[in-house]
Amino acid sequence: MDLVPAPSDTSAAPGTGAFTIGATTTVEAAPGTESTARWLRTVLGAATGFALPPATPGDIRLALDPAAAPEAYRLDADATGIRITGGPAGVFWGAQTLRQLLGPEAYRRAPLAGTKLRAPHLTVTDAPRFGWRGVLLDVARHFLPKDGVLRYVDLLAAHKLNVLHLHLTDDQGWRVEIKSHPRLTEDGAWRARTQFGPHDSPYFDERRHGGYYTQDDLREIVAYAAERHITVVPEIDLPGHNEAAIAAYPELGNTDVVDTSAIGVRTTWGVSENVLAPTDEVLRFYEDVFDEVLELFPGPYIHIGGDECPKTQWRRSPAAQARIAELGLADEDELQSWFIRHFDRYLTERGRKLVGWDEILEGGLAEGATVASWRGYEGGIAAATAGNDVVMCPKQHVYLDYRQAEGEDEPWTLGHAQTLEAVYGFEPVPPELTGEAAGRVIGTQANLWAETMEDIRKIDFQAFPRLVAFAETAWSALPPPAERDFAEFRARLAGHLPRLDALGVEYRPLDGPRPWQQRAGIHRS
Structure with a gap:
């Protein structure tokens, strides 16, 4: 069946054969499952050409199970039809499993002649390991038009990933309209x-x-994602990674040590020393920004970055040094922590939760913050031990913008080789964490930074098929990495690639890049 991610349990139903989707097939949606039924009719209707009208009873029956966990489901397929029960999100994930069972043709947008979609008689019971199964899309370094974001929402949903982290602001570009400060865009x-x-x-x-x-x-993006049980987490970076914002509003920078009026939106990669000034005016400006961001993104989490903030200008700035003295802070690290704590309080007062990269540990961790541990496991271990929630996303394991193998045919990237097998072997909970601290790891996330991903084709190449391996790590209750059967996963992956073909995903083949995906050499100057 080549199901990915691997379900908790699959067993054959009594009898043999398969249930076939036909011209008379109907769909029954019990209360609370209407959006999943609408999605199912849309995708299977396109693939078959059949109407799949609502009916009671229906051949495909969707119903909530009040005893099920929110993302758990059970799928039963036999000669009488297909039944999917579970929690509100679980029913949707069960519908995704049904689509996989029906074969690659179920992913087409129009029916192919002679194709029949059949689900084998079986029972699948399933539930995710982690509640946060995320993917970061960096739309700041290279802007990804809205259609591309919506397409990736569908790709995440197809792999039971439930968090889309949008990196919306950076030195190289500001991507969210803020009506109170229009020059940002x-x-x-x-x-x-x-x-x-x-x-x-x-x-x-x-x-x-x-x-x-x-x-x-x-x-629109948030609503589209919500119908697919995906939460969109926005990232508005501060106090570093703000050269684009300072280019738009020079007063945000450290004007006593830098001529901020000469700063432009950054055209190179790397870390900029142009960071926000630690003033009340800057705090009010970003409160204005977050006031609008919170209205757009109703989910519980707001990411504020907090990473890679050079302290060079603050050390030279009389105004910053006076602020440190006024607040009774020890140093510039504590000044950064002051920034983070301010917005932790701001978000908490509005019923939201702050997420930041592991640098927010420096200078003292805000009480309610969730730490995204990217530089390794260490920050996550420290945060979990201190009682804070953690999302594990160490660059050594799940930075999918890193190249997929050694060799001159691999296109330009910024990091070391991160193979499919290495991603599959990633374990989000390190052995150093046990008991309550281990439970603080609420999930994991794969990151797609876009310095060398200029368009959707390159994103596809970098993301897939490694994102399939990551999705299984995030969803399935896998054995320890040393005991995982990569050969078995790779065999299932071979059966999954035709689904990606049907979706038009330009993934990297298992035996290496296609000719047009290979490094072409530097040809621009």
């Missing part, structure tokens, strides 16, 4: 040119690059 969403290749590359694409999402675009 009028000026901050556009850069004059773009570095081509790694951080030390001397080559540039001289075309102007940019774009942003209107507030209605983001409402």
Whole structure:
């Protein structure tokens, strides 16, 4: 059956054979399952050409099970039809499993002649290991138009991933419309040119690059994701990674040590020393920003970055040093913590939860913060031990923008080789954590940073098939990495790739890049 991620339990139903989707097949949606039924009719109706009308009783029956966990489900297929029961999200994940059982043709947008969609007689019971199964899309370094984001929502849903982390702001671009501060997108969403290749590359694409999402675009993305039981987590970075914002509003920077009026949206990669000034005016400005962001993103989590904030300007700035003295802080690390704690209180007062990269540990961790541990396990271990929630996303394991193998045919990336097998062997809960601290690891996330991913084709190449391996790590109750059967997973993956083909995903083949996916050499100057 080649199911991915691997379900908790699969057993053959009595008898043999398969249930076939036909012209008379109907769908029954019990209260609370209407959106899943609508999705199922849409995708299977397109693949078969059949109407799949609502009926009671129906051949495909969807119902909530009040005793089931929110994301758990049970799927039964036999000669009488198909029944999917579970929690509100679980019924949707069960519908995704049904689509996999029906074969690659179920992923087509129009029926193919002679194709019949059949579900084998079986029972699947399933539930996820983690509640946070995330993917970061970096739309700041290279803007991804709205259609591309919606497409990735569907790809996440197909693999039972339930968090889309949108990295919306960085030195290289600001991508969310803020009506109270319109220059953030009028000026901050556009850069004059773009570095081509790694951080030390001397080559540039001289075309102007940019774009942003209107507030209605983001409402649409959030609503589309919610129908697929995916939470969208926005990231508005502070106090570092703000060169684009300072280019739009120079008063946000450390004006006593830098001529911020000469700063433009950053055109190279790496870490900028142009960071926010520690003033009350900057706090109010970003409260304005978050006031609008919270209205657009109703989910519980708001990511504030907090990473890679050089302290060079603060050390030189008389105003920053005076602020440190005024607040009774020990040093610039505590000044950064002051920034983070301010917005932790701001979000907590509004019923939201702050998420930040593991640098928010430096200078003292805000009480309610969730830590996204990216530099390794260490930050996550420290946060979990201190009683804070953790999302494990160490770059050594789940940075999918890193190249997939050694060799000159692999396209330009910024990191070391991160093979499919290595991703499959990733364990989000390190052995150092046990008991209550281990329970603080609420999930895991794969990150797709976009310095070298200029379009949707390159994102596909970097994400797949490694994202399939990651999805199984995030969902399935796998044995320890040393005991995992990569050969068995790879065999199931071979059966899954035709589904990706039907979806039009330009993944990296298991035996290496296709000719047009290979490194073409530097050709822009």
